[in-house]
Amino acid sequence: MTTRLIIAALCSLFSAGAAALEIQGEWKQGAVLLGRVEPGSQVEFLQRQVRVAEDGRFVVGLGRDAEPEAVLKVTPPNGETEKHRFDVVQREYHIQRVEGVPQQTVTPDPKQVERSRKEAALAWQARQRDSEYTFFSQSFEWPLTGRISGVYGSQRYFNGEPRAPHYGVDIAAPTGTPARAPADGVVTLVHDDMFFSGGTLIMDHGHGLSSTFIHLHKILVEEGDYVEQGQVVAQVGATGRATGPHLDWRMNWFDQRVDPTLLVGPMPE
Ligand SMILES: [Zn+2]
Structure with a gap:
């Protein structure tokens, strides 16, 4: 219990200087998500280097059978890579x-x-x-x-x-x-x-x-x-x-x- 608390405290400490990541859309199979990061950041998703516009905008998509967890890696211009994890809603198809x-x-x-x-x-x-x-x-x-x-x-x-x-x-x-x-x-x-x-x-x-x-x-x-x-x-x-x-x-x-x-x-x- 104590160890967990310490880890949680460390995590919040490390994420204090985290780069802003804005996501518009729902993490759901078949969804398109619009994102925004600090201009000049690098974004990686599904083993792909994602194009980031000059103003920091980007887009990613989730396939029909997307995994229950999605990981978006963001590297700010002068920072370390951060992994952002999202739960992906699993759909039922006809x-x-x-x-x-x-x-x-x-x-x-x-x-x-x-x-x-x-x-x-x-x-x-x-x-x-x-x-x-x-x-x-x-x-x-x-x-x-x-x-x-x-x-x-x-x-x-x-x-x-x-x-x-x-x-x-x-x-x-x-x-x-x-x-x-x-x-x-x-x-x-x-x-x-x-x-x-x-x-x-x-x-x-x-x-x-x-x-x-x-x-x-x-x-x-x-x-x-x-x-x-x-x-x-x-x-x-x-x-x-x-x-x-x-x-x-x-x-x-x-x-x-x-x-x-x-x-x-x-x-x-
Ligand atoms: Zn058709």
Whole structure:
């Protein structure tokens, strides 16, 4: 007991000169957190050196299956590295189990496998950009309004075998419905026809945060274009492997899949 008290006292002594760390957002699976440190500080998260803007702002993201504890390392310009620990809220996702599905005996076409692998690499590359834009700190808006027909994190099991989780939010809308940029960004990928995702558009909001729209009917911008929040960038469609027209909006912080709905709040009526 006494030892614990001494350790506690020492800790508070050491943290007395601690650099300021401000965090905006909830530590929760799928969340995007906005941070601020003393300008010139170094920040490390998930083994990544995090870009810090000149004014000290930065952003990090937590994936669908983020660990229960997150550690953020901050090194002030003239100080020692501090480890900040946060409890991460563990979410429950919509899981659907389907039994008695006939076993697939068809081997996938190797050409299709090769094609989708190349396309996935293009998208991966676009999401690795670590640009200096700070659009990530804007207040995000829904690209369009409509019925939500698919949610982040949901997963299907066929005969006990898990399929890839769904990482986007699906908004049902007729083909041709305008889809708007949820925040300012720079277009980093335009692809008219990917095998799985059809018409695909990726926008970079800076510091590794990006939005991806898929199954698009038409894309109205080009790679390298700067887009403003609210600008119509594409039309909803059902291209690629889609059962009906909808916008599938995904967001990433580098390779961490984050939940767009945590940034925009409830769908307006
Ligand atoms: Zn979807």
